[in-house]
Amino acid sequence: IGFLFTQNTPAMEMTFDGEDKLPSLPVPDLGQTCCKYLKSVEPFLTEDELVETEKVVKAFEVGIGKELQEKLVERSKSSKNWLEEWWENVAYLGSRTPTAGRSNIGGPGLTDVAWVPQQERGTRCMRSSLMAYEMVKFYLSLRSETLGVHVHAGRRLCMNQFRSLFACTRIPDTGMDRIVRHFKTVSQGPGPKHIIVMCNGHIYSVDAISDDDTQLTPPELEKQFAWIEHHAASLGHGPTVGALTAADRDTWAQARQHIIKLNEKNAKFLEIIESSLFSLTFSSHCPMTQEENALCSLTGDARNHWFDKSVTLICSESGMFADNLDHSPADAMVSVVLFDTILSQLAKNKYEWTGSMAVRDLEPPRHLDFELDHELHRTISHALAEHDKLSATIDVRVHVSNEYSKKKAKQFPTVHIDSFMQLAIQLTYYRLHQKVASTYETGMTRGFYHGRTETVRSCTLASTKWVKAMFDPSCTKHDRARLLTDAGKAHLGLMRAAQIGQGIDRHLLGLQILARQEGLEMPEIFNNKAWKASGGGGTFVLSTSFLGDISSFGGFTPMVEDGYGLCYAITSDQLKFMMTSWKTCLSTDIVAFRDGLLKSISDMQSVLLDSDNHTMA
Numbered sequence: 256i257g258f259l260f261t262q263n264t265p266a267m268e269m270t271f272d273g274e275d276k277l278p279s280l281p282v283p284d285l286g287q288t289c290c291k292y293l294k295s296v297e298p299f300l301t302e303d304e305l306v307e308t309e310k311v312v313k314a315f316e317v318g319i320g321k322e323l324q325e326k327l328v329e330r331s332k333s334s335k336n337w338l339e340e341w342w343e344n345v346a347y348l349g350s351r352t353p354t355a356g357r358s359n360i361g362g363p364g365l366t367d368v369a370w371v372p373q374q375e376r377g378t379r380c381m382r383s384s385l386m387a388y389e390m391v392k393f394y395l396s397l398r399s400e401t402l403g404v405h406v407h408a409g410r411r412l413c414m415n416q417f418r419s420l421f422a423c424t425r426i427p428d429t430g431m432d433r434i435v436r437h438f439k440t441v442s443q444g445p446g447p448k449h450i451i452v453m454c455n456g457h458i459y460s461v462d463a464i465s466d467d468d469t470q471l472t473p474p475e476l477e478k479q480f481a482w483i484e485h486h487a488a489s490l491g492h493g494p495t496v497g498a499l500t501a502a503d504r505d506t507w508a509q510a511r512q513h514i515i516k517l518n519e520k521n522a523k524f525l526e527i528i529e530s531s532l533f534s535l536t537f538s539s540h541c542p543m544t545q546e547e548n549a550l551c552s553l554t555g556d557a558r559n560h561w562f563d564k565s566v567t568l569i570c571s572e573s574g575m576f577a578d579n580l581d582h583s584p585a586d587a588m589v590s591v592v593l594f595d596t597i598l599s600q601l602a603k604n605k606y607e608w609t610g611s612m613a614v615r616d617l618e619p620p621r622h623l624d625f626e627l628d629h630e631l632h633r634t635i636s637h638a639l640a641e642h643d644k645l646s647a648t649i650d651v652r653v654h655v656s657n658e659y660s661k662k663k664a665k666q667f668p669t670v671h672i673d674s675f676m677q678l679a680i681q682l683t684y685y686r687l688h689q690k691v692a693s694t695y696e697t698g699m700t701r702g703f704y705h706g707r708t709e710t711v712r713s714c715t716l717a718s719t720k721w722v723k724a725m726f727d728p729s730c731t732k733h734d735r736a737r738l739l740t741d742a743g744k745a746h747l748g749l750m751r752a753a754q755i756g757q758g759i760d761r762h763l764l765g766l767q768i769l770a771r772q773e774g775l776e777m778p779e780i781f782n783n784k785a786w787k788a789s790g791g792g793g794t795f796v797l798s799t800s801f802l803g804d805i806s807s808f809g810g811f812t813p814m815v816e817d818g819y820g821l822c823y824a825i826t827s828d829q830l831k832f833m834m835t836s837w838k839t840c841l842s843t844d845i846v847a848f849r850d851g852l853l854k855s856i857s858d859m860q861s862v863l864l865d866s867d868n869h870t871m872a
Contacts, residue, residue: 269400270414271440277413277704279335281756285324288759289316291752295712295759296785298691298719308785315780323766326773335704338761341768342707347583348432354425355501355562355579356645360587361552362594362809363545363653363833364576369606372543372573379537380484383570384477385608387450387535389597390568391463391470394421394532398441405592405701407754412701419584420593422447423565424529427500427508434584437530447530452483452620453559454537456493459483459620460527473608475615483620484537495635496625500562502638510634517626524623534567536560536579541572545653549833552577553812554646557639566590578809586707587800587809587822588699594807602806649812650845652834659830659856661804667863670743672825673801675859677713677746678721678739680799680821682855685722687847693790694797695814698753700761709758712790713799717745725858735862763791797821808833816840819848830856 289312297305331337347358370382396402397417405412422437439446448464461479463471471479487493499510515522528534538556542548551571560567565584569577580590627635657663664672677696684692694713700706721738724730752758767781780786787794798814802824810822810833817840823832832852836845 268404270397270402270404270417271400273404273411274413274415274704275335277335277411277702277706279331280338280700280703280706282324282328282331282337282765283757283759283762285316285320287757288762289313289320291759292763294716296789297716298714299693299788300785304784308783311779311783311785315778319770319775319778320766320780323769323773323778326769327765330769336706338765339705339707341765342761343434343583344431345764345768348425348434349430351504353501353503353562353642353645354581354583355557355560355642356554356649356812358582359553359562360580360582360590360809360811361549361554362578362580362590362807363548363552364578364594364598364807369602370574370576372575374541374573377481378574379570379572380477380480381473382574382576383480383535383537383568384473384475385601385606386568386570386576386597387463387476388470388473388608389600390533390566390593391450392600393593393596395464395470397421397438398446400440400442407699407702410702412699413704413706415705416585416589416701416707419565420589421532421566422530423584425563425565425581425583426529427504427511427563429505429508432504432508432583435529436584447532449527449531450533450535451528451531451561451564451623452480452535452537453497453561454483455487455490455539456495456558457483457487457490458493458496458524458528458561458623458625459486460531460623461620462618463532465615471617472610472614474612475617478614479617479620480535480537486620486622487537494625494627494632495558495639496627497559497561498557498635498638498642499631500560501557501642502634506634506638510631513631514625514627517628517631521625524625527621527623528561529563531564534561534564536567536569538569538571542575543573545655546651548575548577549651549653549810550646550649551575552579552809553649553651553835554642555579557642566593580809582811586697587802588697591802591805591807591809595805598806648838650836650838651810652845652849653832654834654849654853655829655831656853657829658853659825659860661825661827663860664825667860669740670863671747673750674743674746675856676801676823676825677799678718678742679852679855679859680797681714681718682722682725682859683848683851684797684819685726686851686855687844688842691719691722692796692818693788693794694799695790695795696750697800698750698758700754700756700758702754703756706756709753709756710760710790711746711749711753711758712760713746713749714797715742715745715749717742725862732862732865739859739862760791799823801825810835813837817842819843819845 452459567579696711696713698709698711721742796818799821805824808824808831811820813820820835836843
């Protein structure tokens with residue numbers, strides 16, 4: 256779980272070399288998937304429901320499922336990753352709901368440890384120049400293919416997603432969006448050199464790389480950013496074109512076409528935005544705490560945001576940083592590498608620029624002055640209103656402390672560090688809601704060609720048995736410790752199965768898509784109660800992800816209204832997590848969940864440290 260970094264040397268392959276040598280994504284055996292699926296749904300069903308589900312699954316396995324499996328195996332023979340296109344389209348691009356506050360990922364930066372919130376004039380431009388400089392430096396390492404190839408458990412990982420970090424944009428189309436990637440390695444030819452900066456409702460294009468392919472230094476970028484702040488202020492509030500990216504996808508698609516038809520200049524401006532390396536948002540928000548900043552990272556200031564960019568760097572009026580990421584082209588672990596690298600470099604340089612202070616004579620940034628009409632202004636106003644409503648429904652909590660850490664985890668060698676946290680989450684939910692919940696955890700499949708993720712269904716029979724034992728006064732601490740260890744092993748087994756392409760959710764998704772494409776009646780396995788009760792079709796109550804040992808972290812909103820989102824990182828001496836829920840749901844309580852999680856961690860440590868009789872409160 257997690258990954259290691261290799262340092263590239265001349266003797267080693269370049270970042271994107273060897274991709275074609277990676278193994279193809281396998282198609283799991285249908286019988287094994289059906290067996291695993293039945294085990295995964297058992298915690299959520301009565302005995303009678305389980306018997307009925309077993310009949311449905313068996314009928315699927317020997318009937319239509321067998322036919323669909325043959326078609327899927329045939330598809331895999333002509334594609335190194337039979338899932339890739341389907342996953343982008345079904346999981347992301349086909350959705351018509353707004354991406355902001357939904358599928359997009361947010362991350363509150365930890366730079367406030369050194370960069371305390373302050374509103375002094377020039378602070379935002381200075382800090383943004385250092386962040387943007389490091390962003391561009393990372394981009395150039397991808398261009399030159401000098402970023403070390405990632406390795407996990409001795410296996411080379413696919414680096415393809417890094418092609419989608421920069422100069423990548425999701426484009427709205429009616430019915431189905433598309434992704435446009437402008438990234439090129441040096442060997443593939445010239446690539447984009449500009450970024451976009453959004454300030455006071457206006458959009459600007461700024462060259463971050465000069466004509467001689469050298470980076471603009473932080474002092475040079477700071478000068479350009481200061482020019483933008485002054486220019487945007489002198490113009491007054493702009494038309495906030497970026498707010499359209501916060502609208503539902505079909506509305507945005509129609510508005511985009513209308514923008515293009517209005518003026519040829521508009522079409523060129525869109526091309527500049529969509530090909531830019533990344534977006535820098537000068538947010539009008541002024542967060543002073545990590546939790547306020549976390550909310551800004553998820554929903555952003557829609558008046559100064561382009562939610563379709565794969566990476567957006569957000570700098571608020573208080574000088575705090577965050578990021579917002581379009582999830583469709585790449586997964587969180589890829590962007591985590593980017594921001595962890597940036598924060599590590601900033602810390603190494605003590606958050607200062609130590610190079611030359613000389614500033615070249617530069618062309619001023621280009622103001623992208625869109626021509627809009629009354630219809631577009633009305634659409635923008637509606638998009639802003641709906642976005643603000645959505646933002647008001649998101650509850651978020653950020654926690655950084657030493658309740659759990661890699662050092663403390665060494666005291667409990669029988670339970671993997673991530674399994675421990677997943678079980679703490681299970682215990683917390685049961686404590687608050689007196690039942691278990693369908694749980695999604697991200698499993699990585701980057702060991703395969705263009706691999707992305709697989710679902711790890713963390714709520715298992717073993718975890719359910721252990722959780723209930725924690726509240727059973729007749730159960731000893733010794734028995735609880737044994738059951739906890741068993742549950743940890745069960746979780747770790749599921750994670751390892753996912754990593755070698757033997758999970759069940761992506762396999763079942765492929766069979767479901769084939770049934771739809773063949774015009775068949777949807778198989779009963781996907782209509783049976785067990786499907787949604789166990790999280791099928793994106794209905795997981797608990798949506799979780801482990802980011803490893805990193806200095807940055809982030810989060811996402813829950814999949815369902817009565818769910819929780821929880822993303823966490825564990826360093827040598829700290830536990831960091833970002834937790835979300837929907838305020839519209841009366842049955843969830845994010846504060847109680849946060850406090851309950853910390854209690855669960857303490858209780859579990861106590862159980863593992865000794866075996867005295869103990870009854871849970």
